[in-house]
Amino acid sequence: xxxxxxxxxxxxxxxxxxxxxxxxxxxxxxxxxxxxxxxxxxxxxxxxxxxxxxxxxxxxxxxxxxxxxxxxxxxxxxxxxxxxxxxxxxxxxxxxxxxxxxxxxxxxxxxxxxxxxxxxxxxxxxxxxxxxxxxxxxxxxxxxxxxxxxxxxxxxxxxxxxxxxxxxxxxxxxxxxxxxxxxxxxxxxxxxxxxxxxxxxxxxxxxxxxxxxxxxxxxxxxxxxxxxxxxxxxxxxxxxxxxxxxxxxxxxxxxxxxxxxxxxxxxxxxxxxxxxxxxxxxxxxxxxxxxxxxxx
Amino acid sequence: xxxxxxxxxxxxxxxxxxxxxxxxxxxxxxxxxxxxxxxxxxxxxxxxxxxxxxxxxxxxxxxxxxxxxxxxxxxxxxxxxxxxxxxxxxxxxxxxxxxxxxxxxxxxxxxxxxxxxxxxxxxxxxxxxxxxxxxxxxxxxxxxxxxxxxxxxxxxxxxxxxxxxxxxxxxxxxxxxxxxxxxxxxxxxxxxxxxxxxxxxxxxxxxxxxxxxxxxxxxxxxxxxxxxxxxxxxxxxxxxxxxxxxxxxxxxxxxxxxxxxxxxxxxxxxxxxxxxxxxxxxxxxxxxxxxxxxxxxxxxxxxxxxxxxxxxxxxxxxxxxxxxxxxxxxxxxxxxxxxxxxxxxxxxxxxxxxxxxxxxxxxxxxxxxxxxxxxxxxxxxxxxxxxxxxxxxxxxxxxxxxxxx
Numbered sequence: 001x002x003x004x005x006x007x008x009x010x011x012x013x014x015x016x017x018x019x020x021x022x023x024x025x026x027x028x029x030x031x032x033x034x035x036x037x038x039x040x041x042x043x044x045x046x047x048x049x050x051x052x053x054x055x056x057x058x059x060x061x062x063x064x065x066x067x068x069x070x071x072x073x074x075x076x077x078x079x080x081x082x083x084x085x086x087x088x089x090x091x092x093x094x095x096x097x098x099x100x101x102x103x104x105x106x107x108x109x110x111x112x113x114x115x116x117x118x119x120x121x122x123x124x125x126x127x128x129x130x131x132x133x134x135x136x137x138x139x140x141x142x143x144x145x146x147x148x149x150x151x152x153x154x155x156x157x158x159x160x161x162x163x164x165x166x167x168x169x170x171x172x173x174x175x176x177x178x179x180x181x182x183x184x185x186x187x188x189x190x191x192x193x194x195x196x197x198x199x200x201x202x203x204x205x206x207x208x209x210x211x212x213x214x215x216x217x218x219x220x221x222x223x224x225x226x227x228x229x230x231x232x233x234x235x236x237x238x239x240x241x242x243x244x245x246x247x248x249x250x251x252x253x254x255x256x257x258x259x260x261x262x263x264x265x266x267x268x269x270x271x272x273x274x275x276x277x278x279x280x281x282x283x284x285x286x287x288x289x290x291x292x293x294x295x296x
Numbered sequence: 297x298x299x300x301x302x303x304x305x306x307x308x309x310x311x312x313x314x315x316x317x318x319x320x321x322x323x324x325x326x327x328x329x330x331x332x333x334x335x336x337x338x339x340x341x342x343x344x345x346x347x348x349x350x351x352x353x354x355x356x357x358x359x360x361x362x363x364x365x366x367x368x369x370x371x372x373x374x375x376x377x378x379x380x381x382x383x384x385x386x387x388x389x390x391x392x393x394x395x396x397x398x399x400x401x402x403x404x405x406x407x408x409x410x411x412x413x414x415x416x417x418x419x420x421x422x423x424x425x426x427x428x429x430x431x432x433x434x435x436x437x438x439x440x441x442x443x444x445x446x447x448x449x450x451x452x453x454x455x456x457x458x459x460x461x462x463x464x465x466x467x468x469x470x471x472x473x474x475x476x477x478x479x480x481x482x483x484x485x486x487x488x489x490x491x492x493x494x495x496x497x498x499x500x501x502x503x504x505x506x507x508x509x510x511x512x513x514x515x516x517x518x519x520x521x522x523x524x525x526x527x528x529x530x531x532x533x534x535x536x537x538x539x540x541x542x543x544x545x546x547x548x549x550x551x552x553x554x555x556x557x558x559x560x561x562x563x564x565x566x567x568x569x570x571x572x573x574x575x576x577x578x579x580x581x582x583x584x585x586x587x588x589x590x591x592x593x594x595x596x597x598x599x600x601x602x603x604x605x606x607x608x609x610x611x612x613x614x615x616x617x618x619x620x621x622x623x624x625x626x627x628x629x630x631x632x633x634x635x636x637x638x639x640x641x642x643x644x645x646x647x648x649x650x651x652x653x654x655x656x657x658x659x660x661x662x663x664x665x666x667x668x669x670x671x672x673x674x675x676x677x678x679x680x681x682x683x684x685x686x687x688x689x690x691x692x693x694x695x696x697x698x699x700x701x
Binding site: 043044045046059063064065129130131132146148151152153237238239240241242253256257258259260263 | 340343346347349350367371373522523526527660661663664667670671674675678679693696697700701
């Protein structure tokens with residue numbers, strides 16, 4: 001290795017050092033420590049944690065409420081992710097038009113993404129109010145009687161999923177927009193020459209060319225949805241009747257209401273493994289879509 | 297520098313906050329060199345305080361809420377105040393209600409001095425009683441008598457498809473406001489040592505009590521359903537749309553500033569409120585009080601000054617001013633008696649001896665029990681789960697949570 005190369009590599013390390021250090025101190029170390037305490041029966045303020053090895057993990061799997069929380073997270077993810085992606089793609093197509101003032105719309109759609117989750121949740125509490133809420137006023141116009149969205153255990157989870165379509169719109173839309181911009185115009189021209197209509201070219205050109213974007217959005221949204229916490233904490237506290245007690249909120253309760261720090265850490269790692277498994281599965285399933293794809 | 301932690305948001309500039317600030321300033325004037333640093337914690341008070349302890353950054357004085365005191369008291373996180381009390385010639389525990397002081401007592405140790413408390417009572421609207429020609433509640437009324445009154449005070453709408461225009465009672469799923477019903481029918485939530493719910497929560501008297509409460513709402517419709525309550529978006533009692541409600545003393549501040557009708561007249565007349573024991577099938581009435589006290593965390597930097605502050609804050613002079621806000625009953629007998637010049641305040645005093653400390657002062661993480669309790673009511677009222685079954689499920693869920701410790 002030449003002197004120059006060596007100096008360059010040292011310089012390179014210097015550049016990545018701050019980020020790496022931050023990652024080690026604020027992510028890797030806490031994660032390692034959490035793994036360590038997940039092997040103990042540990043109440044935060046007690047001086048004598050008791051080593052129980054895998055007992056916390058065993059306990060998690062035999063605990064009904066934890067399964068209920070996992071099931072709730074799955075339900076939420078299974079609905080909110082596809083719906084959120086479909087809406088985001090639709091909006092991305094809309095704001096991809098060559099119109100005057102389209103940037104205003106792009107900005108408007110992105111605003112929820114930069115708003116505080118707490119403030120947004122408060123806002124949606126009002127939207128979901130029975131009788132007087134905005135949504136119920138709209139429903140009344142079409143003759144549907146009032147629904148207590150957040151107080152009814154059949155509706156609460158779907159209400160949160162519905163809200164997530166709106167809150168998660170911004171980043172998904174921007175990613176799709178970037179994907180759309182990257183599709184060569186020549187492909188559309190070729191499709192048109194072959195006699196493809198608008199719908200056909202969307203189906204045969206746009207969607208396949210968006211495959212990498214779709215995979216990325218799918219995996220990141222799934223991870224986000226499995227970890228949902230803020231709206232549940234703000235709007236339903238896991239209720240009514242634990243119907244919105246998602247894993248994130250369940251772990252929070254375990255740690256900060258029950259103070260079972262060890263058990264809560266163990267549950268966090270169960271969640272980590274599950275999310276990892278889902279992501280891997282999605283990757284496997286989508287890999288075929290990626291074959292033969294080239295962005296050239 | 298003296299740090300004091302309390303729950304509550306950033307101060308607004310209302311009368312109460314100004315009054316409290318003045319009292320803090322006065323303490324600083326009387327104790328040159330001591331600066332008070334007040335930390336108001338708007339939410340998640342207990343976990344945030346515990347983290348202070350874990351990190352070794354505990355304040356000199358902390359306000360201790362009886363409903364969540366157990367975790368601090370039982371784990372040796374607080375200083376025993378007995379030595380301070382005994383060596384302080386001017387401080388007399390006898391000035392305070394004994395059952396309120398006992399909340400923070402463990403054996404011969406004492407971990408907090410009470411400031412004020414609020415027993416849960418039945419408020420009733422005398423105007424609505426008079427209008428219906430119903431006599432005011434007898435102090436020894438039973439569940440059956442309560443039901444009879446509630447029924448008489450429910451006014452159905454002209455159109456039978458609509459909800460009543462006036463309800464006899466308001467029931468909420470919030471457990472701190474209904475747990476006393478169980479005691480007043482001879483039932484309970486946990487075993488006497490607070491370790492177990494099965495065999496206690498799912499007992500026959502409790503099935504009877506909750507069936508009674510469920511029927512008030514669902515069968516006889518003398519109280520609004522949970523979704524009707526949500527739809528109203530406001531307390532029907534304060535709007536003059538319900539004759540009785542179970543609440544703590546803190547509710548009075550809202551009743552004082554009741555919303556007004558079109559002509560600018562308040563919807564409920566604050567002077568015409570009655571306060572009563574809860575109805576009880578037991579010989580004696582039972583209720584609970586929720587209380588706030590002052591404690592000194594273990595290993596804080598200035599325990600002596602902290603005690604100075606506590607004796608100042610719980611003194612008659614300060615409590616006289618502080619308690620004039622009317623949010624709670626002073627834990628000092630002399631002050632609460634002075635306040636009893638007000639007829640409404642006077643009605644609280646006979647109820648005090650029948651009040652017991654909340655479970656949260658003895659049982660750690662009692663909040664879990666209250667969450668399960670709320671879910672249980674939801675399942676009974678919204679999903680028609682049979683009462684016995686709902687109680688059994690709740691009891692086993694609570695026991696499972698306890699088993700994790």
